[in-house]
Structures are given as structure tokens and as C-alpha cells.
Amino acid sequence: MIDPLILGFFGGALTLGFLVAAVFFLKFWRRSRDPLFLTFAVAFVLLAANQAAPVIFNIPREDQGTVYLLRFAGFALIILAILRKNLQKR
Numbered sequence: 001m002i003d004p005l006i007l008g009f010f011g012g013a014l015t016l017g018f019l020v021a022a023v024f025f026l027k028f029w030r031r032s033r034d035p036l037f038l039t040f041a042v043a044f045v046l047l048a049a050n051q052a053a054p055v056i057f058n059i060p061r062e063d064q065g066t067v068y069l070l071r072f073a074g075f076a077l078i079i080l081a082i083l084r085k086n087l088q089k090r
Contacts, residue, residue: 011055018048039081046074 022044029037050070053059059067 008055011051014051015048018044018051022048036081036085039077043074043077043081046070046077050074 022041025037025041025044028034029041047070050067053067053070054061057067
């Protein structure tokens with residue numbers, strides 16, 4: 001069994017990484033006002049919440065909780081944003 005302190009550390013590191021990616025996409029959205037970048041930023045915030053929630057709420061396995069739905073929503077947003085960008089009329 002992995003030490004919960006180590007799991008908390010890595011969960012926090014991943015959360016920070018996802019939040020940095022979200023800020024990165026928000027920066028590009030402010031410049032271009034392209035909804036693709038805003039959708040990516042929201043998706044990365046959801047992925048950050050997915051990493052932080054098991055540590056905050058002391059969920060031993062993330063596949064056992066409803067926290068997993070945050071990851072699903074984040075990836076679904078990314079897929080829908082890419083589809084919308086590629087299928088829109090020019």
C-alpha cells in the first residue's frame with residue numbers, strides 16, 4: 001500500500017499542473033476570444049478538481065467515487081470542443 005502522504009503530494013502536484021494548463025489556455029482565450037481555448041481551460045479545471053477531490057474528501061480509490069465523473073466531464077468537454085471547432089462552417 002502506498003503511503004497516503006505520498007498520494008496527497010502527487011495529487012497536489014497533478015492538481016497544480018492542471019491548473020497551470022487552465023491558466024495557459026485562459027491566456028490564449030483572452031487574446032483570441034476563441035471558445036476552444038475557454039472550453040479547454042474549463043476542462044482542465046475539472047481535471048484539477050478530479051485530482052484534488054480524493055485527497056480533500058479522503059477517498060481511498062478514485063474509481064470508487066463519483067469523483068470519476070469529473071474526469072469524464074473534462075474529457076468530454078475536450079472532445080466536444082475539438083469536434084465543434086472542426087465541424088463549424090467557415
